[in-house]
Amino acid sequence: MEQDKYIRQIAEQHETPVDFEQLWGNLEPHVPQKKRRRPVFIWFWTIGIALVSLGLWFMFDNQKTNPMASNTQPNEVVSNNSLPKSSNNVPEFTNLINEVSQTINQNKSQTLNSQNNVIEAENKIKNEAPIRINQTKKLNTQSNNILSENTISPNTQKSDIAFETKNVETENNNKTAFITPIASQVHPNITNDILIVEDENRANEVVHFLPIISTQIFRENRFQSENIKVASKKNYNIRLQVGAGFFTLQHKTQNNASVENSQFLHAEQPLEYLTAGASTDIKLSHRWYLQSGLRYSRYTTRLTNEYNDYTSSTKQGVTEIIIDESGFASNVQGSVNGTTTTNTKSKWHSYYHSVDVPITIRYLLANTHKHKIFIDGGAIFQVWAGSEGGFLSSNGQLQKYDFANNPYRPDRFGYSGGIAWEWNLTRRGTLATGLSYDWRSMERSEGGLNIKTSISSYRFNLGYRINF
Amino acid sequence: MTETEIIQKCKAYDKTAFKELVRVYSPALMSVCVRYMGDRHFAEDMLQESYIRIFNNILQYEAKGSFKSWLFRIAATTCLKELRKKQVIVDSEITDYDFSDSNETFTLDDESGILKIIEELPLPYRLVFNLYVIEGYSHQEIAAMMDIGESTSRTQLTRAKKMVRDLLLKYKVQMTH
Numbered sequence: 298m299e300q301d302k303y304i305r306q307i308a309e310q311h312e313t314p315v316d317f318e319q320l321w322g323n324l325e326p327h328v329p330q331k332k333r334r335r336p337v338f339i340w341f342w343t344i345g346i347a348l349v350s351l352g353l354w355f356m357f358d359n360q361k362t363n364p365m366a367s368n369t370q371p372n373e374v375v376s377n378n379s380l381p382k383s384s385n386n387v388p389e390f391t392n393l394i395n396e397v398s399q400t401i402n403q404n405k406s407q408t409l410n411s412q413n414n415v416i417e418a419e420n421k422i423k424n425e426a427p428i429r430i431n432q433t434k435k436l437n438t439q440s441n442n443i444l445s446e447n448t449i450s451p452n453t454q455k456s457d458i459a460f461e462t463k464n465v466e467t468e469n470n471n472k473t474a475f476i477t478p479i480a481s482q483v484h485p486n487i488t489n490d491i492l493i494v495e496d497e498n499r500a501n502e503v504v505h506f507l508p509i510i511s512t513q514i515f516r517e518n519r520f521q522s523e524n525i526k527v528a529s530k531k532n533y534n535i536r537l538q539v540g541a542g543f544f545t546l547q548h549k550t551q552n553n554a555s556v557e558n559s560q561f562l563h564a565e566q567p568l569e570y571l572t573a574g575a576s577t578d579i580k581l582s583h584r585w586y587l588q589s590g591l592r593y594s595r596y597t598t599r600l601t602n603e604y605n606d607y608t609s610s611t612k613q614g615v616t617e618i619i620i621d622e623s624g625f626a627s628n629v630q631g632s633v634n635g636t637t638t639t640n641t642k643s644k645w646h647s648y649y650h651s652v653d654v655p656i657t658i659r660y661l662l663a664n665t666h667k668h669k670i671f672i673d674g675g676a677i678f679q680v681w682a683g684s685e686g687g688f689l690s691s692n693g694q695l696q697k698y699d700f701a702n703n704p705y706r707p708d709r710f711g712y713s714g715g716i717a718w719e720w721n722l723t724r725r726g727t728l729a730t731g732l733s734y735d736w737r738s739m740e741r742s743e744g745g746l747n748i749k750t751s752i753s754s755y756r757f758n759l760g761y762r763i764n765f
Numbered sequence: 766m767t768e769t770e771i772i773q774k775c776k777a778y779d780k781t782a783f784k785e786l787v788r789v790y791s792p793a794l795m796s797v798c799v800r801y802m803g804d805r806h807f808a809e810d811m812l813q814e815s816y817i818r819i820f821n822n823i824l825q826y827e828a829k830g831s832f833k834s835w836l837f838r839i840a841a842t843t844c845l846k847e848l849r850k851k852q853v854i855v856d857s858e859i860t861d862y863d864f865s866d867s868n869e870t871f872t873l874d875d876e877s878g879i880l881k882i883i884e885e886l887p888l889p890y891r892l893v894f895n896l897y898v899i900e901g902y903s904h905q906e907i908a909a910m911m912d913i914g915e916s917t918s919r920t921q922l923t924r925a926k927k928m929v930r931d932l933l934l935k936y937k938v939q940m941t942h
Contacts, residue, residue: 312792
């Protein structure tokens with residue numbers, strides 16, 4: 298121990314002469330400068346925040362509803378009675394007018410209540426979310442009779458049997474809130490023939506544990522080394538990452554004809570795009586890296602559908618009140634044929650899930666002491682995909698589906714690219730952010746027509762890499 | 766310029782302070798590098814590499830320990846890193862070595878003589894001996910730094926010390942204490 302102590306003291310105090318000028322000449326270029334914020338990082342954050350804001354704007358903007366109103370009141374009055382003779386009794390006429398007004402108001406009230414009851418019952422049956430109903434009433438009854446020249450004017454009151462227009466607007470996320478249009482009465486005002494659905498697939502990242510073990514025996518010439526064992530060194534890392542962004546949809550038919558101008562394009566709107574996954578990378582060379590992992594993605598869309606129900610009905614009641622010359626009034630019974638229009642607006646959310654294995658080649662674009670910037674590109678291999686939600690069929694109806702009867706066939710291959718920034722926070726921990734673009738597609742068939750949907754997604758990533 | 770001033774000015778990225786740092790500590794750091802690398806040419810490369818690491822990490826020095834020790838540690842780890850790149854065999858036993866008498870003699874507190882003995886140790890022994898006896902690392906730390914087992918570190922240290930004793934006999938070292 299004492300020898301160790303002396304040896305330590307001697308070794309610590311020992312100095313070996315150095316050519317200082319030559320050494321400083323080599324070191325001078327490496328003297329660090331005052332750190333200044335690099336504009337590239339500011340731009341990086343600015344672009345990231347802008348993209349996220351844009352995505353949020355898309356998401357919330359799409360939630361606005363377009364109120365829809367329809368007015369349809371074709372009225373036809375059939376009077377059962379002919380006009381009696383006219384009368385000159387004016388005071389009685391005034392009283393009669395009041396009576397007629399009461400009768401009319403009563404009829405209006407009954408009609409309105411009846412309509413409300415019907416709507417409420419329908420709502421209960423369909424198990425819908427609360428429906429906002431705007432009702433307008435209009436009396437429009439005409440007599441078929443021609444009054445004589447001696448008829449006191451005004452001697453005829455028009456009946457006020459009303460037919461309403463209902464505006465129904467729903468927004469549902471739940472499958473059970475699906476609204477089935479009344480088939481026999483549906484007059485879809487949606488003209489699209491092509492349905493669209495979303496698919497979404499996301500990529501993940503993979504982990505590679507490929508230790509690079511190379512054996513290079515360092516042997517001093519003075520000694521013969523035997524019983525050699527190689528000391529190997531393994532470096533692993535894993536990156537946990539989440540991402541969010543937005544995406545766009547493009548639809549093409551079987552013969553590559555664009556389906557632009559189809560209402561379908563406006564019916565399904567992309568909302569948010571979320572990912573989560575884990576990956577690892579291995580260093581191929583000084584600047585090239587291979588990255589892979591496992592990634593889950595979810596795309597959300599909302600499909601907006603509007604349609605009108607036209608319900609014909611005939612109502613019985615007083616269609617005319619005739620006042621004769623003596624002031625005597627008589628009710629003319631008859632029927633009025635009309636149409637009740639119900640406008641229904643439904644919103645349906647669809648979710649496209651995907652588990653992918655992305656394989657990416659990364660190139661180290663810039664490297665400082667604590668920061669690295671990469672550009673990357675590669676392929677996405679889909680491991681699993683599923684979706685649930687709804688799509689608009691060619692007859693304009695919203696069709697729901699779940700994982701079991703998912704009509705989409707996702708393509709197993711996609712590609713991605715982007716830019717990444719890594720910031721070494723600690724020796725073992727690195728903050729990783731970046732912007733990525735992914736492309737993938739899926740296909741659905743309906744009535745012999747194949748509809749291919751391409752998804753282009755943009756996301757901002759945030760992750761943490763652990764080296765061990 | 767005192768040590769404290771050098772540190773403070775280096776943290777402020779004062780170029781003259783860096784130059785002073787290199788001027789003051791280079792001989793000692795060179796000695797560390799020679800002890801690990803066993804070759805002056807390699808040691809010069811490692812000294813330069815060590816200074817670059819020191820420059821880049823100067824802000825991380827928190828004055829909790831001796832500045833010189835901090836510098837030595839950086840130099841030692843830089844050399845070790847380089848040796849690990851070369852996949853130096855640590856778990857090996859040197860069985861063939863000539864311990865026949867030498868004409869050279871020196872005393873235990875003869876700096877050049879002691880360092881000659883250390884430099885003469887086979888590299889695997891020298892690494893463990895340097896780290897344990899001179900730098901003061903524990904076997905656990907050495908095992909972690911060199912990717913070897915603790916038992917290997919102990920074994921190599923025992924062999925290194927035995928060889929040091931043999932070399933002391935070879936060079937007829939006089940015990941003056």
